[in-house]
Amino acid sequence: MSVNRVAKDRAATVLLWSIMILVCSMLFLILAFLVSKGWTALSWDFLTKKPRSMMTAGGISTPIIGTLQLVLVSMGFALPVGVFTAVYLVEYARDDWFTRALRLAVRSLAGVPSVVFGLFGLAFFVILLNFGSSLLSAGLTLGCLALPVIVGASESALLAVPRDYRDASYALGATQWQTIRKVVLPTAFPSIITGAILSVGRVAGETAPIIFTGAAFFAPRFAKSLFDQVMALPYHILILATAGTNIEKTRPIQYGTVLVLLIFVLGMTLTGVLWRARLRIRQRAQR
Amino acid sequence: MTTPLKEDRIPRIAVMTVASIGVAIMLFILYSLVRDSIPILAHVTLSDLLLKTHWYPTYDPPEFGMLSLLAGSLSVTFLASLLSLPISLALAVFLSEVCPATLREFLKPVIEILGFFPSVVLGFLGMVIIAPWMVMNFDIITGLNLLNASVLMGIMIIPIVTSLAEDSLNSVPKDIRDASFALGATRIETVVRSVIPAALPGLMTASLLGVMRAIGETMVVLMAAGGSAMIPRSIMDPVRPLTSAIAAEMGETPFRSDHYYALFFxxxxxxxxxxALNMTALWIENRGKRWRS
Structure with missing residues (x-):
């Protein structure tokens, strides 16, 4: 082997390692910056008090609760629909036009830009169904956005259920639906939940779909009904950083809100990823 | 599989009905966007809409030339792809071919989690880190511009492209590598001449899906791209991509005004x-599968 070729191989290896180190240190620097800036703003009062004085002081309890409410509404819609879609695709689907249309639709939904979901939510939920700019409209819009993620996760969860389980159930005389309900879904349940946790991470951080479907610039109270507007953490960050009454003065609040959102989103994602890894190890051990 | 019993038809139809909601949503998205963007064509011709550069929707008379918005979207997407696709592909090659297994077990989830980074936080970083840095180091008034948004968008699509590309490199059979090594090739020669060509459809799909995500990204460009509707002449010019125009203007637009219809357009x-990008990616994927089998 010529020296030149070996040298090239070494150089390429060094280059690849340095790109990895570069990306990782960039990520680390970003996180370190946000934590160091946001840390000082965090306090019990910041998390539990409402914003006051034109949002230049006080805490962020209203956007925190609003984000949780949005997550609940969106999951209440997307989880059942997504799981049933996956059940259809894995258990019932034949190679016909409906299956192809369904696969194409899920695939297309996954690529729709988030701001286009916002436009759709405005035209459909807010105006056509007359839900108004509300928690319900915004939550359902986010649910549509989360749908393809949940379908994908549930589909792989159902596919991972061994064929033997189904055959054993049929051998006992169970119908296909009884098999799905009593054998397949319970077995796949933990993996489906990890998929849902990951999509919560996605939903909680989204801003564009809720700007014109239900996010409030400012709301004095928590949303009491599905038809109230809500404040949300990502929208709160956008408002304070671009349209607040005093952008420079509220920087500490902005850093604090960013950190809270980041802890929530990355915490959710980390939980989902770790739990999924554990489930996979257990599945492999069972086989 | 087994022939479904007669009593099993009802659950099947019920599940099918719920599943069809996904199809309905996609159709409704298409329908509502088409329905609410057609009325603008009664006042402005299609060629004016697409080829004129003056976007003054609130002037009297208003002007709805979207070319500068389109140029904004395409320029940010192009620059972001230029910056991030090589890094993403290199990272994917690193993970699948070079990385020790234990480090890989750690890095893969890290990259996946990075993909969930909220875009509003990235936009915020553009405002508080990159923009002041640019103002300090270059002779410009504001640091919110094409380059700023492209860097952030690059950071956003790296995890997406990396994971997809890594999957496709990983699915290349080990035999191909072994054969190449047996012929005396070095690792980098194996990667460049054997593994990458075998994974090419997957790598192209990964890149296309990254570009797709970049075109539709809103918060990063809304916060960091500067927002002036003009065709950029340098990477330090502010731009207003389609997404940020919609997000910034829809809130203040009267319902069913020309401006409202123009934003739907x-x-x-x-x-x-x-x-179009998604379908191209799908087409390449399917062809790749057929070609391999």
């Missing part, structure tokens, strides 16, 4: 662009 344009 912008949304339709975005949807068609992303759908």
């Amino acid at each position: 912008a949304g339709l344009l975005l949807l068609l662009l992303t759908l």
Whole structure:
């Protein structure tokens, strides 16, 4: 082997390692910056008090609760629909036009830009169904956005259920639906939940779909009904950083809100990823 | 599989009905965007809409030339792809071919989690880190511009492209590598001449899906791209992509005004662009599968 070729191989290896180190240190620097800036703003009062004085002081309890409410509404819609879609695709689907249309639709939904979901939510939920700019409209819009993620996760969860389980159930005389309900879904349940946790991470951080479907610039109270507007953490960050009454003065609040959102989103994602890894190890051990 | 019993038809139909909601949503998205963007064509011709550069929707008379918005979207997407696709592909090659297994077990989830980074936080970073840095180091008034948004968008699509590309490199059979090593090739020769060509459809799909995500990204460009509707002449010029025009203007637009319809038209344009990329990616994927088998 010529020296030149070996040298090239070494150089390429060094280059690849340095790109990895570069990306990782960039990520680390970003996180370190946000934590160091946001840390000082965090306090019990910041998390539990409402914003006051034109949002230049006080805490962020209203956007925190609003984000949780949005997550609940969106999951209440997307989880059942997504799981049933996956059940259809894995258990019932034949190679016909409906299956192809369904696969194409899920695939297309996954690529729709988030701001286009916002436009759709405005035209459909807010105006056509007359839900108004509300928690319900915004939550359902986010649910549509989360749908393809949940379908994908549930589909792989159902596919991972061994064929033997189904055959054993049929051998006992169970119908296909009884098999799905009593054998397949319970077995796949933990993996489906990890998929849902990951999509919560996605939903909680989204801003564009809720700007014109239900996010409030400012709301004095928590949303009491599905038809109230809500404040949300990502929208709160956008408002304070671009349209607040005093952008420079509220920087500490902005850093604090960013950190809270980041802890929530990355915490959710980390939980989902770790739990999924554990489930996979257990599945492999069972086989 | 087994022949479904007669009593099993009802659950099947019920599940099918719920599953069809996904199809209905996609159709409704297409329908509502088409329905609410057609009225603008009664006042402005299609060629004026697409080829004029003056976007003054609130002037009297208003002007709805979207070319500068489109140029904004395409320029940010192009620059972001230029910056991030090589890094993403290199990272994917690193993970699948070079990385020790234990480090890989750690890095893969890290990259996946990075993909969930909220885009509003990235936009915020553009405002508080990159923009002041640019103002300090270059002779410009504001640091919110094409380059700023492209760097952030690059950071956003790296995890997406990396994971997809890594999957496709990983699915290349080990035999191909072994054969190449047996012929005396070095690792980098094996990667460049054997592994990458075998994974090419997957790598192209990964890149296309990254570009698709970039075109539709809103918060990063809304916060960091500067927002002036003009065709950029340098990477330090502020731009206003389609997505940020929609997000910034829809809130203040009277319902069913020309401006409202024009913004829906912008949304339709975005949807068609992303759908085209998505379908191209799907086509390449399917051809790749057929070609391999």
